Structure formats: C-alpha cells, structure tokens
Amino acid sequence: MSLPVYPPFRHPPALYRLARAFRRISLVVLVLILLFLGTALYSAVEVLRSGPSTGPFTAGFGPNDTVAVSGSLNFSNPGFYPISAFSVHLRVVNASHVYLGEGSFGPVDLPNGATQPITITFYLPVSSTGPGGSLLTEDQTLNVSVWGNATYAYLFPISISVETNKSWGAPFADLSIGVGTPVASGAGAVVPVTIQFQNHAKFAEAGELNFALVPLGGPSCGSGSFDLAVPPGGQFDQTTNVPISSGCSPSGGSLEAVYVGNGGTIPLPPQRIP
Amino acid sequence: MSASGPSSVPTVGYRIPSLGYRILAGGLRLLPLLVLLVGLPDAIVPFVEAHGIHVPVSIFTLSIAGIAIAVLSTARYVLKPTRAYGPLSMAVSGVTIAYLLSLYLIGTFVFDLPGHSIALGIGVAGLLGLLLVVPGIALVSGLVTTVEDLHSPGERLPFDYPL
Numbered sequence: 001m002s003l004p005v006y007p008p009f010r011h012p013p014a015l016y017r018l019a020r021a022f023r024r025i026s027l028v029v030l031v032l033i034l035l036f037l038g039t040a041l042y043s044a045v046e047v048l049r050s051g052p053s054t055g056p057f058t059a060g061f062g063p064n065d066t067v068a069v070s071g072s073l074n075f076s077n078p079g080f081y082p083i084s085a086f087s088v089h090l091r092v093v094n095a096s097h098v099y100l101g102e103g104s105f106g107p108v109d110l111p112n113g114a115t116q117p118i119t120i121t122f123y124l125p126v127s128s129t130g131p132g133g134s135l136l137t138e139d140q141t142l143n144v145s146v147w148g149n150a151t152y153a154y155l156f157p158i159s160i161s162v163e164t165n166k167s168w169g170a171p172f173a174d175l176s177i178g179v180g181t182p183v184a185s186g187a188g189a190v191v192p193v194t195i196q197f198q199n200h201a202k203f204a205e206a207g208e209l210n211f212a213l214v215p216l217g218g219p220s221c222g223s224g225s226f227d228l229a230v231p232p233g234g235q236f237d238q239t240t241n242v243p244i245s246s247g248c249s250p251s252g253g254s255l256e257a258v259y260v261g262n263g264g265t266i267p268l269p270p271q272r273i274p
Numbered sequence: 275m276s277a278s279g280p281s282s283v284p285t286v287g288y289r290i291p292s293l294g295y296r297i298l299a300g301g302l303r304l305l306p307l308l309v310l311l312v313g314l315p316d317a318i319v320p321f322v323e324a325h326g327i328h329v330p331v332s333i334f335t336l337s338i339a340g341i342a343i344a345v346l347s348t349a350r351y352v353l354k355p356t357r358a359y360g361p362l363s364m365a366v367s368g369v370t371i372a373y374l375l376s377l378y379l380i381g382t383f384v385f386d387l388p389g390h391s392i393a394l395g396i397g398v399a400g401l402l403g404l405l406l407v408v409p410g411i412a413l414v415s416g417l418v419t420t421v422e423d424l425h426s427p428g429e430r431l432p433f434d435y436p437l
Contacts, residue, residue, distance in 0.1 A: 015422035022415030157397035
C-alpha cells in the first residue's frame with residue numbers, strides 16, 4: 001500500500017495532537033488512581049494494625065425492668081483518609097432466637113488522625129412477664145449480632161458483621177425458696193421463709209428483696225424483706241420469720257419477690273410454695 | 275513565513291520498524307502483560323480461596339478477559355503503522371470497559387472469614403467507576419486516531435516513528 005505524501009511539518013497535526021492528549025490524560029488519570037489506591041491500601045493496613053482498644057465494660061440493673069449492658073472501645077484512624085458515616089449496631093437474642101434487645105452507635109465521621117470513643121449501651125428486659133424473664137434466674141447463652149458500616153477513603157463502602165455467642169450469668173441463678181410450717185407467735189403466727197440464690201452476674205446486687213406470700217386465689221397473707229449485698233459470684237442464703245394473717249395458709253400459693261436496688265425495681269419470677 | 279522559521283523546518287523523515295521487529299517486540303511486550311493480566315489474578319484468586327475467602331469472579335472469566343486485553347494490546351502495537359491501529363485501540367478500550375463493568379456490576383465483594391462468624395463486605399463500585407474513566411478516555415483517543423487515519427492516512431507516522 002502506498003501512502004500519500006504530505007508536506008513535512010514540525011508540529012504534529014491537530015488530530016494527532018488531540019489523540020495524543022487523550023492518551024496522556026488517560027495515563028495521568030491511571031497513575032493518579034493507582035497512587036490513590038496504593039495510599040488507600042497502606043492507610044487501611046495502618047487502621048487495621050492500630051486496632052480498636054477496648055474500654056470498660058459495665059452491666060447493672062437499669063430502669064423499666066431491664067439490665068443495662070454498656071461496652072466501649074476507642075477506634076483510631078491513623079491513615080491518610082477519613083472514615084465517614086461510621087455506625088455500629090448490636091442485636092441480642094436468646095437461644096430460642098427470641099429478641100431481647102439492641103443498641104447502636106453513630107453514624108459519625110472519623111477524620112484521619114482522629115480517635116473516636118465508641119460506647120454502646122443496650123438494655124435487656126428482665127421482667128418476669130417478658131421474653132427475657134429467664135435471664136434473672138437461668139444462666140444461658142445469648143446470641144449477639146454486631147454489624148457496622150462505614151465509607152473509607154471516600155470510595156469504599158465497608159460493612160462488617162460478626163455473630164458471636166456470649167454466656168449470660170443470671171443475677172438470681174438457681175433461685176429457690178423454702179416456706180416452713182406456721183408457728184404460733186403471740187396473737188398470730190409466723191412462718192420461716194428461706195431464699196437462696198447465686199449471683200452469677202458480673203455486677204453486685206445491693207438493695208432489698210421484698211417478698212409477699214400469696215395463697216391460692218387470695219390476697220397476700222404476709223410479707224417481708226431481705227437486705228441484699230451480694231457480690232458477683234456470691235451466694236445468698238437467708239431465712240427470716242414472716243408474720244402471717246390469722247388463718248391464712250400460704251401452702252400451694254406462691255412467693256412473689258421484687259428486687260429493689262441498683263436504681264431499678266425488678267420483679268422476680270413467682271416461686272410456687274409447696 | 276521564512277524557510278528558517280521554526281514551523282517550516284522540514285522533518286527529516288521517519289522509519290517504521292519492520293513487521294518482524296514489531297512482532298518480536300510485541301511478543302516481548304506481551305509477556306509482562308500476560309503476567310499482569312492473567313498470571314497475577316490466577317495466582318491471587320486460588321490463594322485467597324485457599325484461605326476460605328470466596329471471590330465472586332471465576333478464574334476463567336479473569337483469564338479470558340486478561341488474554342483478550344493482552345492480545346489486542348499486542349496486535350495494536352504490531353499494527354500501529356496501519357489503519358487498524360485506531361480500531362484496535364478502541365477494541366482494547368472496549369474490552370477493558372466490559373471487563374471493568376462486569377466487576378462493577380458485582381459491586382460488593384463479601385468475604386466470609388473462615389473459622390469466624392465474620393463477614394466483611396467491601397464495595398468496589400466507586401473505584402471501578404473511577405477506573406472506567408481511563409479506558410473511556412483511551413477509547414476517545416482511539417476514535418480520534420481512527421478518524422485521523424481515515425481523513426489523512428499515514429499522516430501520524432512521522433510522529434509515531436521519528437528518526
């Protein structure tokens with residue numbers, strides 16, 4: 001194929017210059033993207049290497065028949081790029097997959113070089129009538145799902161989900177009662193009431209345990225209370241004599257107890273009196 | 275305009291390398307391209323999957339796309355002095371765009387870390403969208419070259435192959 005002969009030019013023709021300019025622009029863009037990607041990867045590794053440092057973990061009785069569990073950690077971003085819209089969510093179900101509670105944090109923006117303390121508090125309902133009633137008296141395994149979202153370095157949406165099982169120590173584990181035979185006392189009668197349990201929770205119990213002896217189908221025929229000061233892992237085993245109404249027999253009824261302390265009022269599951 | 279002026283200085287000509295030389299140089303150029311576009315992904319994917327991380331792209335797809343881009347790029351190099359250069363440039367860009375688009379549609383890569391109940395998702399659509407700009411611009415460049423070759427065949431050769 002013979003090509004036509006063009007007059008010699010020192011400068012390339014316009015179309016050639018245009019095509020060359022596009023080629024160079026694409027090369028420059030590619031180099032910039034690769035530089036961005038390289039620094040983003042390096043920064044991500046730095047973020048992973050720094051890792052979050054865990055802070056204090058607390059638990060205790062909360063308002064409205066709940067146990068409040070609070071955990072914290074410090075999350076730092078030593079990389080070159082910001083972490084934006086960072087949020088963490090947490091959901092707890094029991095072994096039967098009954099929903100117990102949830103908590104969340106964020107969204108917050110975490111600029112490069114910043115450290116962000118993260119605190120998540122969630123409340124487990126421990127009302128004796130609710131789905132978490134057994135949390136008061138039964139050690140069990142809880143399923144905790146944690147998931148978080150963020151956008152790293154402007155371009156990379158990241159999500160992480162973690163599912164883990166946590167053992168739950170009941171604050172009134174192995175709760176049992178003993179109601180003795182009524183004994184005449186003065187004009188009326190008293191009945192010895194014994195309450196036993198172990199505190200398997202990670203928090204102390206301090207307050208009062210008020211109880212009432214309720215016969216079958218009838219109003220309370222006597223009540224009493226114990227002072228509680230049970231440390232984590234401690235055991236409670238006390239007996240007290242409760243005056244009861246004349247002619248009232250709690251046998252076959254139930255003992256209804258309410259724990260008052262640590263800022264909360266928690267009804268315990270009724271215990272049947274033999 | 276003076277004959278001695280800068281714009282009137284005649285070019286001293288150009289020399290197109292022989293076809294054999296271009297094939298040899300293209301072949302040598304093909305090797306690192308194949309390593310980068312085929313060998314590297316084919317090594318990374320099994321390595322990652324051996325660690326229990328599922329990659330939602332098959333090695334076959336990666337290999338075919340990598341081979342297509344490498345071969346077309348080599349053909350473009352060999353045929354640079356011809357009118358096929360522009361269309362081949364567009365073809366390389368087109369295949370690259372299709373390749374990136376196929377990854378773009380996946381959007382998020384989810385890694386299930388073995389031995390842990392942890393799933394990590396990383397969205398790559400933004401990065402791939404940005405990367406699509408590169409073959410997009412190169413596609414326009416190939417189009418301009420095609421138009422130039424149609425309009426003035428051989429006009430660019432003195433500048434592509436200067437002495």
